[in-house]
Amino acid sequence: MIGNFPFVTVIILIGLGIYSLLFKKNLIKIAIGLTLIESGVNLFLIALGFRKGAVAPIYTQAPEGVKMVLPTPQALCLTSIVIGVATTALVLSIIMIIYQRYGTINTDEIRRLRG
Amino acid sequence: MKKPIFFIAFLFFIAFMVLAAIGMRPFGEPTISNMDDYFIENAQAETAANNVVTTIVFDYRGFDTLGEGTVLFTAVVGIVALFREVAK
Amino acid sequence: MIGGMSRIVKTMTTLIFGFIMVYGFYVIAHGHLSPGGGFQGGAIVASAFALLLVTYGTNQIQSFLSKDLLSMLESTGLILFITFAFLGLGATFFYNFVSNSGGLFGSPTAIGVNPGDLNTGGTITLMNMAVGLEVLAALGVIVLTMSVASETIHKKEKQ
Numbered sequence: 001m002i003g004n005f006p007f008v009t010v011i012i013l014i015g016l017g018i019y020s021l022l023f024k025k026n027l028i029k030i031a032i033g034l035t036l037i038e039s040g041v042n043l044f045l046i047a048l049g050f051r052k053g054a055v056a057p058i059y060t061q062a063p064e065g066v067k068m069v070l071p072t073p074q075a076l077c078l079t080s081i082v083i084g085v086a087t088t089a090l091v092l093s094i095i096m097i098i099y100q101r102y103g104t105i106n107t108d109e110i111r112r113l114r115g
Numbered sequence: 116m117k118k119p120i121f122f123i124a125f126l127f128f129i130a131f132m133v134l135a136a137i138g139m140r141p142f143g144e145p146t147i148s149n150m151d152d153y154f155i156e157n158a159q160a161e162t163a164a165n166n167v168v169t170t171i172v173f174d175y176r177g178f179d180t181l182g183e184g185t186v187l188f189t190a191v192v193g194i195v196a197l198f199r200e201v202a203k
Numbered sequence: 204m205i206g207g208m209s210r211i212v213k214t215m216t217t218l219i220f221g222f223i224m225v226y227g228f229y230v231i232a233h234g235h236l237s238p239g240g241g242f243q244g245g246a247i248v249a250s251a252f253a254l255l256l257v258t259y260g261t262n263q264i265q266s267f268l269s270k271d272l273l274s275m276l277e278s279t280g281l282i283l284f285i286t287f288a289f290l291g292l293g294a295t296f297f298y299n300f301v302s303n304s305g306g307l308f309g310s311p312t313a314i315g316v317n318p319g320d321l322n323t324g325g326t327i328t329l330m331n332m333a334v335g336l337e338v339l340a341a342l343g344v345i346v347l348t349m350s351v352a353s354e355t356i357h358k359k360e361k362q
Contacts, residue, residue: 086190
């Protein structure tokens, strides 16, 4: 009944992120597009490791005799989220320095100033 | 003139990716899971912890966590160095 | 973040932020039994710092949280993590030399579904605490630095 709908959702998220990266002129909107792409990739990693009718891979108070989901993509997604936080913090700091230097955050005007 | 051509090319790209996502393997049936079956079977006996994801992050694949700690530390060093001029 | 917020928000914040920090330390300490661990618990404690920063404004926050102490905590966390990795060098790098051996955090666990014992885990529990310390200090330094810099830019622009 669900089919491959989670994978199509990942493509929609990445598509919205790439659209906002290519076609927008405000620097904050470009940073939001980067965050959307990173969220789509994390969702793809977790959706790859799913088994039908399985529970979380933790042995504390788990139901008896049920299969478990694959745990390795969840460990990789944890690392990816932390690296995404570090990248977003650096991008926003550089945007603040650009605003202090040029007085505007519109990419057309920054490209024209060249001071 | 350039903007509509870019937009149509972008729509073709997204349509191609959606068709590729529909034609993937069925959702919920992983094909190869030998390594993860070994982890689920033997994590409690070898590492004495109940949470299999934490044993993978800190014990079986601890080297990736070392790299991640370094990335976070480097990001903080970069941010403090960027704002040293502003605070004067 | 430049001025503080109203009196209702200040009262509720002084009541609640202690419980948020205790919950964050609970998630860090029980990382090998329930979902959580070092990174998740560190993010929860850093969100308590962000709540304090938004409520009291950037001028008054320097008496609660100092950037030097947080930076020293972050370096201590990363050095502790690398030390625990080097201590198992008898067999290999990152070897779990404490588990199944008795002593602190060294009991074996029962195979299968069990309610969970805090004394187990080996170097996983110690590494959880080191990484939790590092993440909480790193996110705290990021939030404090960006807030102080934003206020300085705003003040210089108004002149």
